[in-house]
Amino acid sequence: MDKIVNNKIKLEFLSKGENVALARITIAALVSQLELTLNDLEEIKVAVSEAVSNAIIHGYRNQPEGIVTLIGILAEETIYLEIIDQGIGISDIEKAMEPAYSTDPERTGLGFVFMQSFMDEVKVESKVNSGTKVSLTKKINTENKNRAVS
Numbered sequence: 001m002d003k004i005v006n007n008k009i010k011l012e013f014l015s016k017g018e019n020v021a022l023a024r025i026t027i028a029a030l031v032s033q034l035e036l037t038l039n040d041l042e043e044i045k046v047a048v049s050e051a052v053s054n055a056i057i058h059g060y061r062n063q064p065e066g067i068v069t070l071i072g073i074l075a076e077e078t079i080y081l082e083i084i085d086q087g088i089g090i091s092d093i094e095k096a097m098e099p100a101y102s103t104d105p106e107r108t109g110l111g112f113v114f115m116q117s118f119m120d121e122v123k124v125e126s127k128v129n130s131g132t133k134v135s136l137t138k139k140i141n142t143e144n145k146n147r148a149v150s
Helices: 021-033 038-059 111-120
Strands: 003-015 067-075 078-085 119-125 131-139
Touching: 003 111, 021 038, 021 067, 021 078, 038 067, 038 111, 038 131, 078 119, 111 119, 111 131
Parallel strands: none
Antiparallel strands: 003 067, 067 078, 078 131, 119 131
16 A cells, blocks of 8 residues: 555454444444545445454354454545455355355345445455455545544
């Protein structure tokens, strides 16, 4: 990344469903340092929720002993987010990103659809039995940027 980093967080938590809310709140606090619309803030929170939920439900198959890593970076006019697990991985990323596809019959299979519609870029890297990294990028209008006051 060639941009100036304004702020960065890294959070690791257990793969428990209740930690989806922790991830949402943490990222909301980070990105609220920028002047975002409520709609932009909500879209970012939903995208993070979907990625973290995927790590817990699909990556770790709801086993609460896994570790999910959440990285958030504010760099100039861009928000970079990474959600990383060391779970079972995705054998066919292209198939997994298809609308309504899910390996869990109780799920709608729209997680990646939401991420793609709410973020400017969604990148998925995965290796079977080694885990998955979901990278989310959102560009922010620099005119709306909140400049820190010291």
